[in-house]
Structure formats: structure tokens, C-alpha cells
Amino acid sequence: xxxxxxxxxxxxxxxxxxxxxxxxxxxxxxxxxxxxxxxxxxxxxxxxxxxxxxxxxxxxxxxxxxxxxxxxxxxxxxxxxxxxxxxxxxxxxxxxxxxxxxxxxxxxxxxxxxxxxxxxxxxxxxxxxxxxxxxxxxxxxxxxxxxxxxxxxxxxxxxxxxxxxxxxxxxxxxxxxxxxxxxxxxxxxxxxxxxxxxxxx
Numbered sequence: 732x733x734x735x736x737x738x739x740x741x742x743x744x745x746x747x748x749x750x751x752x753x754x755x756x757x758x759x760x761x762x763x764x765x766x767x768x769x770x771x772x773x774x775x776x777x778x779x780x781x782x783x784x785x786x787x788x789x790x791x792x793x794x795x796x797x798x799x800x801x802x803x804x805x806x807x808x809x810x811x812x813x814x815x816x817x818x819x820x821x822x823x824x825x826x827x828x829x830x831x832x833x834x835x836x837x838x839x840x841x842x843x844x845x846x847x848x849x850x851x852x853x854x855x856x857x858x859x860x861x862x863x864x865x866x867x868x869x870x871x872x873x874x875x876x877x878x879x880x881x882x883x884x885x886x887x888x889x890x891x892x893x894x895x896x897x898x899x900x901x902x903x904x905x906x907x908x909x910x911x912x913x914x915x916x917x918x919x920x921x922x923x924x925x926x927x928x929x930x931x932x
Contacts, residue, residue: 734823739815742777742830761833776811805881826864834902850894862903
């Protein structure tokens with residue numbers, strides 16, 4: 732892949748736990764370990780606890796500490812996305828990946844990254860269910876950094892037909908209350924093993 736996208740991995744404020752403060756971060760560490768196998772640039776956005784839990788995996792320059800304004804997880808994802816975009820503004824594209832997806836396959840990440848070489852917006856889909864990563868090409872940067880909330884992201888997605896990348900990977904699916912609510916019906920469908928092709932409805 733000639734122009735490498737940056738993976739923006741988001742981890743909201745660490746949830747309280749009755750055990751070790753790191754207990755709730757094991758899935759994040761597992762997710763990062765898997766993503767490192769993609770051999771793509773990564774920036775992680777989280778709080779101080781996240782930084783402490785992941786220093787053995789990423790250099791400090793690739794871990795951004797964010798004081799979240801919102802208490803809503805979906806809005807926090809958008810805050811983290813914008814923080815990551817501003818920190819890696821020169822990247823040719825970005826993939827938004829929530830940090831608690833330890834079953835996400837490397838091949839899925841690479842397939843969505845490949846779609847971004849031809850389309851400005853792309854996402855993974857498993858059995859007709861939309862999932863992550865959610866990818867953005869650089870031409871969308873100026874609009875993306877203006878997002879302030881999950882609602883803003885929904886409005887943004889509704890303006891752009893997206894490229895669906897069909898994958899045999901249930902690890903792409905998230906909690907239905909998360910940021911990955913349905914997008915505008917895509918004009919294109921991409922299958923990683925069959926190449927990207929147009930599928931106009």
C-alpha cells in the first residue's frame with residue numbers, strides 16, 4: 732500500500748473497576764496488539780490510565796491524552812477522532828477504530844484501507860451489518876475537524892455515499908448504541924477478495 736493510512740484508535744475515559752485500574756483495559760491492549768500487525772501508523776487517543784496501560788506497545792508520541800468534554804460515549808468517540816485527525820493531519824487517509832474490538836481481523840483493516848485509495852468514505856460490513864473500521868480520505872479533513880458530536884457525524888455520513896467492504900469478520904460489529912448507526916445507502920460495495928466494484932442501487 733503506497734500511501735499508508737493512519738489508524739486512529741479511540742479509548743474513552745477508563746471505566747471504574749473494583750479490581751486493578753488496568754482490568755478494564757485488557758481488551759484495548761489486545762486490540763492494539765492485533766492492530767500493530769497491520770504495519771500501519773497508529774495514534775491512540777485516551778486518558779492518563781490508557782497511556783499508562785499502553786506505553787509498552789506504543790511510543791509516547793503516538794498516545795494522545797484527551798480531557799473529554801462529553802459524558803456520552805458516542806460523543807467521546809467523535810472528540811477522539813477529531814483529536815487524532817489534528818495530530819495526524821498530513822496522513823493521506825484515516826481509519827477510525829474503537830479500542831475495544833479485540834477480535835477485529837488484520838485483513839479487515841487492510842481491506843478498508845485499500846478501499847480508501849479509490850473512495851473518500853469506506854466501512855466494513857459483516858452479513859449486511861455495518862461495522863468498523865470507518866475510513867475517511869484526506870479530502871474530507873476540513874469537514875471532519877468541525878465535528879463536535881455524534882449527531883454531527885451522523886449528518887456528515889448522510890451527505891456522502893460510502894463504500895461498503897464486505898468481510899467475513901464478526902469482529903467488526905459494535906454495540907448498536909455506538910457511533911456506527913446506519914449510513915446513507917452505499918453506492919458501492921467492495922469485497923476484499925474480489926476487488927472493489929460498483930454496485931449501483
